Structure formats: structure tokens, C-alpha cells
Amino acid sequence: MASVxxxxxxxxxxxxTTAVDDLSLSIKDTEFMVLVGxxxxxxxxxxxxxxxxxxxxxxxxxxxxxxxNQMPPRDRDVAMVFQSYALYPHMTVxxxxxxxxxxxxxxxxxxxxxxxxxxxxLRLDQLLARKPRQLSGGQRQRVALGRAIVRQPRAFLLDExxxxxxxxxxxxxxxxxxxxxxxxxxxxxxxxxDQVEAMTMGDRIAVMKDGILQQVAxxxxxxxxxxxxxxxxxxxxxxxxxxxxxISDHQAKASGLELNLPKAPGVxxxxxxxxxxxxxxxxxxxxxxxxxxxxxxEVLGADQYLYGKVGSDDLIARVxxxxxxxxxxxxxxxxxxxxxxxxxxETEKAVF
Amino acid sequence: MASVARLKMGxxxxxxxxxxxxxxxxxxxxxxxxxxxxxxxxxxxxMAVTSFKSASELFDFSVSPLWVREPTLxxxxxxxxxxxxxxWALNTAVVATVSTLISLFCSVxxxxxxxxxxxxxxxxxxxxxxxxxxxxxxxxxxxxxxxIRDLHLFNNLxxxxxxxxxxxxxxCTWMLMGxxxxxxxxxxxxxxxDGATRIQAMFRIAIPLALPGILAAALFAFxxxxxxxxxxxxxxxxxxxxxxxxxxxxxxxxxDEFFWGxxxxxxxxxxxxxxxLYSFFVDHFVAGMTAGAVKG
Numbered sequence: 001m002a003s004v005x006x007x008x009x010x011x012x013x014x015x016x017t018t019a020v021d022d023l024s025l026s027i028k029d030t031e032f033m034v035l036v037g038x039x040x041x042x043x044x045x046x047x048x049x050x051x052x053x054x055x056x057x058x059x060x061x062x063x064x065x066x067x068x069n070q071m072p073p074r075d076r077d078v079a080m081v082f083q084s085y086a087l088y089p090h091m092t093v094x095x096x097x098x099x100x101x102x103x104x105x106x107x108x109x110x111x112x113x114x115x116x117x118x119x120x121x122l123r124l125d126q127l128l129a130r131k132p133r134q135l136s137g138g139q140r141q142r143v144a145l146g147r148a149i150v151r152q153p154r155a156f157l158l159d160e161x162x163x164x165x166x167x168x169x170x171x172x173x174x175x176x177x178x179x180x181x182x183x184x185x186x187x188x189x190x191x192x193x194d195q196v197e198a199m200t201m202g203d204r205i206a207v208m209k210d211g212i213l214q215q216v217a218x219x220x221x222x223x224x225x226x227x228x229x230x231x232x233x234x235x236x237x238x239x240x241x242x243x244x245x246x247i248s249d250h251q252a253k254a255s256g257l258e259l260n261l262p263k264a265p266g267v268x269x270x271x272x273x274x275x276x277x278x279x280x281x282x283x284x285x286x287x288x289x290x291x292x293x294x295x296x297x298e299v300l301g302a303d304q305y306l307y308g309k310v311g312s313d314d315l316i317a318r319v320x321x322x323x324x325x326x327x328x329x330x331x332x333x334x335x336x337x338x339x340x341x342x343x344x345x346e347t348e349k350a351v352f
Numbered sequence: 353m354a355s356v357a358r359l360k361m362g363x364x365x366x367x368x369x370x371x372x373x374x375x376x377x378x379x380x381x382x383x384x385x386x387x388x389x390x391x392x393x394x395x396x397x398x399m400a401v402t403s404f405k406s407a408s409e410l411f412d413f414s415v416s417p418l419w420v421r422e423p424t425l426x427x428x429x430x431x432x433x434x435x436x437x438x439x440w441a442l443n444t445a446v447v448a449t450v451s452t453l454i455s456l457f458c459s460v461x462x463x464x465x466x467x468x469x470x471x472x473x474x475x476x477x478x479x480x481x482x483x484x485x486x487x488x489x490x491x492x493x494x495x496x497x498x499x500i501r502d503l504h505l506f507n508n509l510x511x512x513x514x515x516x517x518x519x520x521x522x523x524c525t526w527m528l529m530g531x532x533x534x535x536x537x538x539x540x541x542x543x544x545x546d547g548a549t550r551i552q553a554m555f556r557i558a559i560p561l562a563l564p565g566i567l568a569a570a571l572f573a574f575x576x577x578x579x580x581x582x583x584x585x586x587x588x589x590x591x592x593x594x595x596x597x598x599x600x601x602x603x604x605x606x607x608d609e610f611f612w613g614x615x616x617x618x619x620x621x622x623x624x625x626x627x628x629l630y631s632f633f634v635d636h637f638v639a640g641m642t643a644g645a646v647k648g
Contacts, residue, residue, distance in 0.1 A: 051541075052544070052545070053545070073545045074544060074545070074547040079546075080542065080545045082541070082542060084536060086541065086542040088542075088543070089561065090560045099546050099556075100547050103543075103552065147546070151547075
């Protein structure tokens with residue numbers, strides 16, 4: 001159990017490739033922190049620096065209150081689960097899980113009991129004598145987790161551990177990971193490019209882009225109050241609609257829409273952000289109204305998505321699946337003004 | 353396998369077509385293979401047949417040279433009692449084994465470090481080693497002669513044990529570098545996080561996984577040193593310290609007089625150990641040849 005602190009951490013692979021740029025982030029003891037962002041955003045590099053697998057170009061990383069910049073990986077007492085699982089192909093499941101204990105000089109009996117315990121939790125009891133190539137993807141993934149938990153480390157580092165699993169197994173393992181986190185009470189640092197994993201698992205989410213940390217907040221807050229257009233667009237599926245508007249005083253005008261803003265934003269050019277799920281089916285007189293020309297329909301059973309145009313802007317709306325709509329219809333939808341976002345067109349930062 | 357499947361799937365009445373396929377297969381695969389086999393094995397056959405012929409039969413041009421009528425072991429007896437062949441064989445074995453071990457030790461470390469560790473100049477060192485390998489022994493023997501002279505190693509097996517690595521190490525290093533590169537880096541990273549030192553990660557993870565490659569490199573190195581001729585010819589003069597290739601060509605040929613029986617017997621015995629080694633490790637050998645081509 002430990003807290004982890006990044007203080008102005010920078011990683012340059014060469015003079016002009018900066019993987020992580022001035023990252024400051026503090027992760028509390030027992031917290032489940034998710035680093036999320038597209039590939040190449042520096043999230044994995046940030047994790048690897050914490051594990052000691054990459055040098056730190058500038059700044060420092062602390063585990064508890066100890067600076068670990070120069071500490072070799074083996075002394076950091078963290079466990080890591082790799083995307084490829086990185087199981088040792090020439091060792092049995094038992095030996096894979098016992099490797100860390102062996103390296104730390106645990107006794108044979110302790111090794112035995114700890115591996116057996118982890119195997120029981122992960123339902124690997126029957127597979128201990130097998131080699132990794134004789135296991136299914138899900139089983140390999142559990143061995144990789146097992147290898148991490150037998151160590152009883154101060155922190156778990158997980159680098160996209162679910163991305164090689166099929167969709168059903170992914171959901172199942174996601175839930176198991178959360179249970180595991182609750183049971184172990186250890187700090188988890190989890191890297192993913194999948195915003196659903198981030199939203200469902202994280203106590204807090206750190207959104208990264210191009211090596212720069214955009215926002216750190218609990219999932220709810222990231223969703224409700226994104227600090228900029230990038231975070232707003234990255235979290236939520238389908239992504240938030242962005243409509244460019246020109247603003248004069250309280251009035252915002254898009255190509256097919258006019259809104260009365262709750263307060264004067266003080267910028268001339270803005271971008272309105274409305275999540276697809278924040279349209280109102282029943283239009284009341286004081287709501288803003290859009291007129292959506294439907295081009296494509298997607299009925300998913302529980303939801304119905306309308307893809308179409310408002311004026312000259314593309315827009316997606318999630319509506320009640322019972323609503324009878326067909327292609328080329330014009331649908332009137334109310335805009336939930338309380339869920340409306342406005343971004344400065346120039347800086348892309350949130351105005352509200 | 354494929355042809356069996358095709359045969360089984362053939363419907364009644366398609367026997368003719370299947371037969372045609374077999375003929376096509378024979379023409380495409382088996383006949384060329386057979387020809388290749390004949391060409392490759394004929395020298396060995398000639399060697400073997402000649403070594404068992406008596407002196408009179410050897411020079412009797414009235415009978416077919418392809419067969420032995422009265423096999424005899426005379427040449428072998430002669431080889432072991434009248435020449436220094438036993439010494440040569442032992443020398444060759446010692447030199448090949450020791451130089452292979454030395455080269456392998458250096459190459460495993462060099463190959464690993466070039467494949468894995470990021471240090472200044474790693475690339476240029478890698479290329480340097482490769483270029484060294486391209487320098488032909490026919491050029492290198494000149495400076496090496498001075499080195500051997502200054503070390504007072506003429507007529508000493510150490511002259512070969514120390515010079516063979518000059519071509520074995522570059523060769524094995526390049527081969528093993530490819531092998532280590534094909535092992536996913538994360539395996540060792542996982543070991544490092546699990547509490548291993550770099551050396552432990554190397555010995556417990558990388559080397560066991562590179563074993564097929566190491567074995568293949570060992571085989572190549574052993575073969576190269578077993579057959580080496582030039583350095584052996586230059587650095588060793590005393591009959592007792594010669595290796596098989598040099599001993600055979602120098603002492604079983606006197607001017608224009610060829611002792612064909614002994615020559616063939618010695619050549620055959622000289623090629624047996626390598627052939628045996630290859631047959632044992634043929635799978636690893638093939639794995640070594642394709643290293644880096646296929647991941648996994």
C-alpha cells in the first residue's frame with residue numbers, strides 16, 4: 001500500500017520526441033487511478049517510469065515519500081501486468097507466479113501457500129502445472145494477475161490488461177478487477193485507451209493527450225465538467241456534439257440553431273457541446289429547440305441513435321427507441337440547457 | 353499431409369486424376385530432391401567406397417570404381433598405426449570444442465547486450481563486429497602471424513584456440529543478436545519488476561528462451577573450427593599438433609604421390625563427427641537458420 005506522486009515528470013526519447021511533458025499527479029493510497037488517452041499519449045510511458053523500466057528525463061517520482069528515480073525496478077516493490085501478459089513461456093503457471101517470490105528469497109512453503117491462495121482466487125488451481133501456451137487468453141490473463149498478487153506489492157501497475165480479451169471476457173474481468181481492488185486494498189494504477197474501462201473502474205481518471213495531462217477527476221466530474229473540448233470528446237460514447245457558434249452577449253448562433261445562454265461568456269466565437277443523451281424528447285416553451293434532419297438510424301434495443309444534420313452541422317442524438325422516426329424525417333428535439341457546454345473556439349477550453 | 357487429404361477426398365472414379373497428381377508431385381518435388389541427394393552424397397560415397405578398397409583394387413581400372421569387391425580395413429589400421437591421425441583428430445576436437453566454448457561465451461554476452469541494452473555506440477559496435485566478420489582470413493592471417501609469434505604460440509594449439517574466435521565471435525554474435533531480438537522485451541521487463549536483476553533476467557529468462565539459437569550458433573561455430581584450414585596450416589608445423597584438414601593434406605600427399613586409401617579414410621572419419629552432431633540437432637539447426645524471420 002502506497003501513495004504515488006509524479007512531480008513535473010518529463011520523458012524525452014530524443015530531443016524532439018517528448019512522450020510525457022511535465023506530468024504532475026498524485027495518487028492516493030489504495031486509490032484506483034486510471035490513466036486514459038489515445039495511443040501515443042504517454043500514458044504507458046508514465047506507468048513504465050513508475051515501474052523503473054524507463055529513465056526519467058526530468059522531475060521526480062515518489063512512492064510514499066521516497067524518490068525512486070534512481071531505484072532499480074526490483075527495489076520499488078510494485079507489480080506490473082503487461083498488455084501481452086509477458087508470461088515466461090518456458091515455465092509452468094506455478095513457476096510463473098512464484099518467480100517474484102523466488103527472486104525475493106521466500107521460503108518454499110511460503111511460496112507454495114501464496115501461489116495456491118492466488119490460484120484459488122483466480123480459479124487457476126487446476127492449471128498450475130501447465131505451460132502458458134496451453135492456456136486460453138483469459139487464463140493467461142489471470143496468470144498475469146496472479147503473478148502480480150502473490151507478491152503483495154505496494155502498488156499494482158496495469159498496462160492495458162484487458163485489450164487482448166474478447167468483449168464478453170473483458171466485461172467480466174473488469175468486474176473481477178474491481179472486486180480484487182476492493183479485497184486487496186492496494187493502490188491500482190491502470191492504463192487504458194478505453195474510456196468505458198476508465199469510467200467504470202477508476203476512482204479518479206487522468207486524461208492525457210500528447211504527453212500532457214488534461215484533467216484529473218472522478219468519473220462523474222470528468223463527464224459532467226470536462227475542462228476542454230478534448231476531454232469532452234474523449235469521454236462519452238457516442239462522442240459529444242460540437243457546434244461552432246458566434247456569440248453576441250447572451251445570444252449564441254449556430255448554422256441551424258439559436259440559443260439564449262444562461263450568462264454572457266465574454267467570447268465572440270465559441271463551440272457548443274451537447275452530449276447525444278442530453279436532448280429532450282418533449283419540447284417545452286422555454287427550452288431551446290433544434291430541428292434535426294435524420295440521415296441514418298441506429299436502433300440498439302435499449303437506445304436509438306439518430307445521425308443527421310442541424311443546419312450544416314453534423315449531430316448525433318440518443319432518443320427513446322419507441323420514438324417512431326424514419327430516414328429523411330425532421331425531428332424536433334429540445335436541448336437540455338443545464339447540460340450544455342460552451343468552449344472557447346480559440347483555446348478549446350471550457351467556458352462552462 | 354496435403355496430398356493424403358487430397359487422396360482421401362477423391363471421389364470414386366477420380367483415381368486417374370489422383371494418379372496424375374502423384375506424377376506431377378514426383379516431377380516437381382521428389383525427382384529434383386533425388387538429384388540433389390545424389391550430387392550431395394556422391395563424394396561421401398566415393399570416399400567411403402575408396403577407403404575400403406585394397407591397394408590392388410584401388411588401381412585396377414578394369415573394374416567399376418563404384419563398388420568394392422573385397423572390403424578391407426587396411427587403410428584404417430594404417431591410418432591409426434602408421435600416421436599421426438589419432439593426434440590430429442584429438443587436436444581438432446580440442447581446438448574446435450574450446451574455441452567454440454570461448455566464442456559462445458563472448459557471443460552470448462555481446463549478442464545480448466547489443467540486442468537489449470541501450471548504450472552509446474551500440475549500433476556502431478554492432479556494425480563494427482559485422483565488418484570484422486567480412487575481413488577474409490587470407491588477409492587477417494598476416495597480422496595474426498605477428499601476434500602469434502610475439503606470444504610464442506607457434507606449434508601450439510592455443511594459436512588456433514585464440515585465433516578462431518576472430519571469425520567465430522562476429523558470426524555467432526550476429527546470429528544470437530537476432531535471436532535475442534526475437535524474444536519479447538516485456539518478458540525481461542516483467543522479470544525486472546518481479547525482483548530480478550538484469551543478470552538474473554538474462555540467465556533465467558532470455559538465455560533459456562534463446563537456447564535453440566545458442567545451440568545452432570554452437571553447431572555453426574564447431575563446424576567452422578573443425579574444418580578450418582588456413583590458420584591451422586600457417587600456425588602449426590609440427591606433425592603432432594596438426595589438425596585433421598592440414599594433417600591429411602600435408603602428410604597423406606607427398607608431392608605428386610597420393611595415398612588414396614588413407615586420404616579417403618581420414619576424410620571420412622573427419623566428416624563423421626560433424627555429420628553426427630548435425631543429425632542430432634537438425635531441428636534446432638533449422639530453427640537457428642530462420643531466426644528472426646518468424647516471430648515467436
